[in-house]
Amino acid sequence: MGTTQLESVPEPKYWHLKTVIGEALDSDFAVGEILPNERDLAARFGVARATLRQALEQLELEGRLQRRRGVGTTVAPPRVGVDVSTTEHAWPGSAQDSWQSVDCTQAVPPVAVARFLDTGADEETYVVRRLRVSHGQPVAAELLYVPAASVAELSAIDTPSGPARARAVLRELQRRELDGQDRAVELGSARADDAKELDRLPGAPVLMVTTRYFSAGRTAALSVATYRADTCRLTFGDSGDVEIRHHGEERRAS
Amino acid sequence: MGTTQLESVPEPKYWHLKTVIGEALDSDFAVGEILPNERDLAARFGVARATLRQALEQLELEGRLQRRRGVGTTVAPPRVGVDVSTTEHAWPGSAQDSWQSVDCTQAVPPVAVARFLDTGADEETYVVRRLRVSHGQPVAAELLYVPAASVAELSAIDTPSGPARARAVLRELQRRELDGQDRAVELGSARADDAKELDRLPGAPVLMVTTRYFSAGRTAALSVATYRADTCRLTFGDSGDVEIRHHGEERRAS
DNA sequence: CAGTGGTCTAGACCACAAG
DNA sequence: TTGTGGTCTAGACCACTGA
Structure with a gap:
C-alpha cells in the first residue's frame, strides 16, 4: 500500500x-x-x-x-474587565472601591495566611467578608484578614456585628499610614462558600488575587479575593473600559 | 420515622x-x-x-x-512566583527580562489582535515568538505583535531570519519612546503550539497576560503571553521571592 | 515490552428550575 | 411534571514512557 x-x-x-x-x-x-x-x-x-x-x-x-x-x-457575553490595579495605594474600603462589606467575624486564620501576618499561629484576627459586584453581577468574594494590632483603637464592645462591624474595622484601618502593597494572581478552585456567593458550583475555576498591605514595616492586612474566572478579565491599568472581543467578529441571531 | x-x-x-x-x-x-x-x-x-x-x-x-x-x-512543588509587574516601564527585551527570543515571522494577526493595533484588518505585522524560562522550566510562551510602522527603520532585507531577526525587531522597538503600558490577566486554554512549548497537552489551563505598549499616542506593540496556570503564580510587586506554602505545613516522605 | 495517564462509550440516576 | 445539566459507573482502546 x-x-x-x-x-x-x-x-x-x-x-x-x-x-x-x-x-x-x-x-x-x-x-x-x-x-x-x-x-x-x-x-x-x-x-x-x-x-x-x-x-x-x-x-x-x-x-x-x-x-x-x-x-x-x-x-456567554464577553468577559467583563475588572480593575485590580495596585497603583492607587489605598486601603481597602476607601473611596467607593466597588466592594460591599458583608460581615465581620473573629477567627484564627489558616496557616498559609498567618504566615504573612506577623501574628502567632493560633492568634485570632478580624476576618472581613466582602463582595464585589460589577454590572449587577457578583464577580468576586474576598476574605480580608486584619490582625487586632492593626486596628488597636477598635473596641470590640461598642461595635455591632455584621456589616457595620466590618465597616468599623475598615475605617480604623484607613487611619493608618499605608506604606505599600503587593499583589499576586493564580488559578484556584472555588471553596464551597465562595462558590455560593458567586453563584457557581464548588470547585469552579477562579482567579485568586492575594494582596498584602504594608504599614509601619509590618503586614497590616491580607486580602484573599476569588474572582470568577469564566466572566472576569483582570485589568492592571486604564484598559478596564476597553471592549475586548476575543472570538470572531459580528454575531447574529439564528 | x-x-x-x-x-x-x-x-x-x-x-x-x-x-x-x-x-x-x-x-x-x-x-x-x-x-x-x-x-x-x-x-x-x-x-x-x-x-x-x-x-x-x-x-x-x-x-x-x-x-x-x-x-x-x-x-507538585509549590507554584513559582513569576514577576509580571508593569511598574518598570520598559519595552520587551530590555535589560535581560528573562525572555528568550525564539523566532520572528510576518503574518496578519487575528482580528482580536488587529483591533488593538492601529493597523488595517489584513495588514501584516512582525510576530516575535518568545519563551520565558524560570528555574530551568519553561513557564510562558509569548506572541509579540509589532506593526511595521513601529519599527520603520528596520529593513527586512539585511536582517536574517529566526532568533536574530526577532532580536533585531526588539532592538528597533527599544529605540522608541515608551509612553506607557497596559496589562490584563484572564483564564484561557493553551493552543496546540503553546502547549507544545510549555510541555503540556493542548487545552491545558493557562493564564493569558495581554500587554499593550503605547508610544506616540499609538499602540506600538501587543504581547499575548500564556503562562502555565498549574505551576505559576503571577506577582505584581516585590513579592516574587517570597515563599508561599498554600496547603498545610510540613511534609514528610512516606 | 509492560505500565502509565488520556480518550471514549453507553448507559444510569440525581439535583435543580420552570411551567 | 418535564427537561436541563451534574454525577457516576464499568468497561474499552489509544498514546506515550521507560526498562
Missing part, C-alpha cells in the same frame, strides 16, 4: 468538537442564546455525551459558554 | 475525594513523590476511575499534582 498517511496524529474528538462548536458560536449564535441540550448535541455530532461535555467544559473555561443546571447552556 | 436526616445535601464524591487526597498529600507525601496509579487509587477508594480522575484534575488545577502520560502522577 502507499504510505500516504494524512493524519498520523489524530487530534482528540473533544478538541475537534470544541473548534467546530466555537466557530459555530461565532457565526450562528447571539449572546444569551440557548444551545440545544447536551443529549441532542451529542447525537448530532455522533459522540457520547461525556465527550461532548468535555468540549463544552473547555468552552466554558474560556468564557464562551455558560451552563446552568435545570436551565440550559447559553452563549 | 424520625426526621433525623443528617446529610440532606450530600457533597459529590469527587469533591470529598479531592479533600481526602489533598489532606493525604499534606501529611503523607513529599514533593516529587509518585502516587499510586489511577486504577489502584480508584479501587482503593471504591469509585470508578472517571470519578477518581475528576478529583485528580481539580488537584492538578490547583497546582498540587502533576500528571504525565506514560509516567505517573507526582506531588
Whole structure:
C-alpha cells in the first residue's frame, strides 16, 4: 500500500468538537442564546455525551459558554474587565472601591495566611467578608484578614456585628499610614462558600488575587479575593473600559 | 420515622475525594513523590476511575499534582512566583527580562489582535515568538505583535531570519519612546503550539497576560503571553521571592 | 515490552428550575 | 411534571514512557 498517511496524529474528538462548536458560536449564535441540550448535541455530532461535555467544559473555561443546571447552556457575553490595579495605594474600603462589606467575624486564620501576618499561629484576627459586584453581577468574594494590632483603637464592645462591624474595622484601618502593597494572581478552585456567593458550583475555576498591605514595616492586612474566572478579565491599568472581543467578529441571531 | 436526616445535601464524591487526597498529600507525601496509579487509587477508594480522575484534575488545577502520560502522577512543588509587574516601564527585551527570543515571522494577526493595533484588518505585522524560562522550566510562551510602522527603520532585507531577526525587531522597538503600558490577566486554554512549548497537552489551563505598549499616542506593540496556570503564580510587586506554602505545613516522605 | 495517564462509550440516576 | 445539566459507573482502546 502507499504510505500516504494524512493524519498520523489524530487530534482528540473533544478538541475537534470544541473548534467546530466555537466557530459555530461565532457565526450562528447571539449572546444569551440557548444551545440545544447536551443529549441532542451529542447525537448530532455522533459522540457520547461525556465527550461532548468535555468540549463544552473547555468552552466554558474560556468564557464562551455558560451552563446552568435545570436551565440550559447559553452563549456567554464577553468577559467583563475588572480593575485590580495596585497603583492607587489605598486601603481597602476607601473611596467607593466597588466592594460591599458583608460581615465581620473573629477567627484564627489558616496557616498559609498567618504566615504573612506577623501574628502567632493560633492568634485570632478580624476576618472581613466582602463582595464585589460589577454590572449587577457578583464577580468576586474576598476574605480580608486584619490582625487586632492593626486596628488597636477598635473596641470590640461598642461595635455591632455584621456589616457595620466590618465597616468599623475598615475605617480604623484607613487611619493608618499605608506604606505599600503587593499583589499576586493564580488559578484556584472555588471553596464551597465562595462558590455560593458567586453563584457557581464548588470547585469552579477562579482567579485568586492575594494582596498584602504594608504599614509601619509590618503586614497590616491580607486580602484573599476569588474572582470568577469564566466572566472576569483582570485589568492592571486604564484598559478596564476597553471592549475586548476575543472570538470572531459580528454575531447574529439564528 | 424520625426526621433525623443528617446529610440532606450530600457533597459529590469527587469533591470529598479531592479533600481526602489533598489532606493525604499534606501529611503523607513529599514533593516529587509518585502516587499510586489511577486504577489502584480508584479501587482503593471504591469509585470508578472517571470519578477518581475528576478529583485528580481539580488537584492538578490547583497546582498540587502533576500528571504525565506514560509516567505517573507526582506531588507538585509549590507554584513559582513569576514577576509580571508593569511598574518598570520598559519595552520587551530590555535589560535581560528573562525572555528568550525564539523566532520572528510576518503574518496578519487575528482580528482580536488587529483591533488593538492601529493597523488595517489584513495588514501584516512582525510576530516575535518568545519563551520565558524560570528555574530551568519553561513557564510562558509569548506572541509579540509589532506593526511595521513601529519599527520603520528596520529593513527586512539585511536582517536574517529566526532568533536574530526577532532580536533585531526588539532592538528597533527599544529605540522608541515608551509612553506607557497596559496589562490584563484572564483564564484561557493553551493552543496546540503553546502547549507544545510549555510541555503540556493542548487545552491545558493557562493564564493569558495581554500587554499593550503605547508610544506616540499609538499602540506600538501587543504581547499575548500564556503562562502555565498549574505551576505559576503571577506577582505584581516585590513579592516574587517570597515563599508561599498554600496547603498545610510540613511534609514528610512516606 | 509492560505500565502509565488520556480518550471514549453507553448507559444510569440525581439535583435543580420552570411551567 | 418535564427537561436541563451534574454525577457516576464499568468497561474499552489509544498514546506515550521507560526498562
